[in-house]
Amino acid sequence: MIGWHMNVVTRKALALVRSCHPIPCLAVSLFVGLFAVGSGIPIMRGMEIASAVLLQQISVGLSNDWLDQKRDLLAGRTDKPSFGGLVTPAELRFGSLTAAILAEAAAFALGFSAGMLMVLMLAIGWAYNLGMKSNWSSAIPYALGFGTLPVFAGLAAETPFWPPVWLVSVAALLGVSAHFANALPDMMDDKLTGVNALPHILGQRVSAVVIAVTAMLATVLVVTLSKALEPLVAVIGLVATALLVGFASGLSLKTNPPRVVFYLLVAASLVNVVLLVLGSGR
Numbered sequence: 001m002i003g004w005h006m007n008v009v010t011r012k013a014l015a016l017v018r019s020c021h022p023i024p025c026l027a028v029s030l031f032v033g034l035f036a037v038g039s040g041i042p043i044m045r046g047m048e049i050a051s052a053v054l055l056q057q058i059s060v061g062l063s064n065d066w067l068d069q070k071r072d073l074l075a076g077r078t079d080k081p082s083f084g085g086l087v088t089p090a091e092l093r094f095g096s097l098t099a100a101i102l103a104e105a106a107a108f109a110l111g112f113s114a115g116m117l118m119v120l121m122l123a124i125g126w127a128y129n130l131g132m133k134s135n136w137s138s139a140i141p142y143a144l145g146f147g148t149l150p151v152f153a154g155l156a157a158e159t160p161f162w163p164p165v166w167l168v169s170v171a172a173l174l175g176v177s178a179h180f181a182n183a184l185p186d187m188m189d190d191k192l193t194g195v196n197a198l199p200h201i202l203g204q205r206v207s208a209v210v211i212a213v214t215a216m217l218a219t220v221l222v223v224t225l226s227k228a229l230e231p232l233v234a235v236i237g238l239v240a241t242a243l244l245v246g247f248a249s250g251l252s253l254k255t256n257p258p259r260v261v262f263y264l265l266v267a268a269s270l271v272n273v274v275l276l277v278l279g280s281g282r
Contacts, residue, residue, distance in 0.1 A: 015086035016062070016087055016095055020061040021061040022061075024061070024178075024266070025061055026054070027266045028053060028054075028057050028146075029051070031270070031273045032049055032150075032153050034046075034277055035153050036156075038277030039154070039157070039161075039163070040280070041153065045156075048110060049152070052110065052114075052118065053103075053152065055103035056099075056107075057125075059096050059097070059125070060122070060128075062095045062096035063092070063126055063129050067129050068129070100122055104118055104122070110156035113160060114156035114160075118152070120148065121148055124145045125141065133195060134196060134197060135197065136197075136201055137198070138179065138183070138197035138199070139176050139180075142175040147172035147175065149171050150168055150171050166221055166225050167225075167276070170272065173215070173221075178269065180199045180207045181248060181264070181265040184199060184207060184261055185256070185257050185259045204257070207252060208250075208252035211261075211265065212245050212249040215248075216241065216245055218272055222272050222276055222279065223275060226276060226280070227279060228280065233278055240268075244264050248264035
């Protein structure tokens with residue numbers, strides 16, 4: 001009996017982890033942590049910054065599955081834990097709100113400005129889940145959400161600073177690229193449930209172009225404006241991004257674009273973050 005109970009608890013815990021969208025959550029928090037350290041912030045402080053962002057991402061991820069539960073059932077999204085009843089909407093709601101409170105606590109521990117910006121970051125993520133994901137404005141939360149990440153890291157530093165505008169632009173461009181890549185695999189299911197986001201409006205071919213242009217423009221900004229990036233490293237980074245983005249854009253044109261398109265863009269974003277760290281001159 002005890003073993004059965006433990007098995008149920010384990011399955012539910014794993015279902016909650018899956019509902020967080022763990023790979024994007026970890027990727028975003030890793031990017032923020034790397035940027036923080038590359039900006040001269042001590043490693044421990046960088047880990048605290050990354051942890052606060054991770055909690056924010058968990059809150060947004062859980063709220064997505066909570067608010068989309070009925071849509072996921074209609075679309076037959078068997079990949080979602082809530083579809084099979086492994087986790088209930090009430091549990092997702094509780095987890096999301098708890099993570100939001102913890103994210104705020106972690107952010108305010110890093111400073112008042114960081115705490116107030118975390119309020120905005122949570123609002124942006126929740127605004128997307130509450131309705132902006134279903135219309136032409138769907139890319140705005142991604143651009144704003146990613147764009148605030150380097151600002152949050154700067155304000156959360158022991159000696160707060162503002163990152164340059166071009167770096168915020170890089171983060172915003174990567175966010176838009178990630179949004180289009182993330183939307184493509186679910187395009188048909190989304191239409192069945194009334195979701196008509198910007199990628200759906202523009203169509204598959206234009207979305208593939210947007211993915212390529214935004215991701216490559218972000219890399220061009222990094223390699224041309226980073227302060228101390230070695231030319232050879234810049235060329236390698238540019239080529240690596242071009243290969244990843246080119247492959248992702250090509251797969252985006254398939255009748256049923258695979259989920260790997262999004263992960264290729266995550267890899268391209270990681271290349272950009274590494275270039276930023278190497279080009280920081282610190």
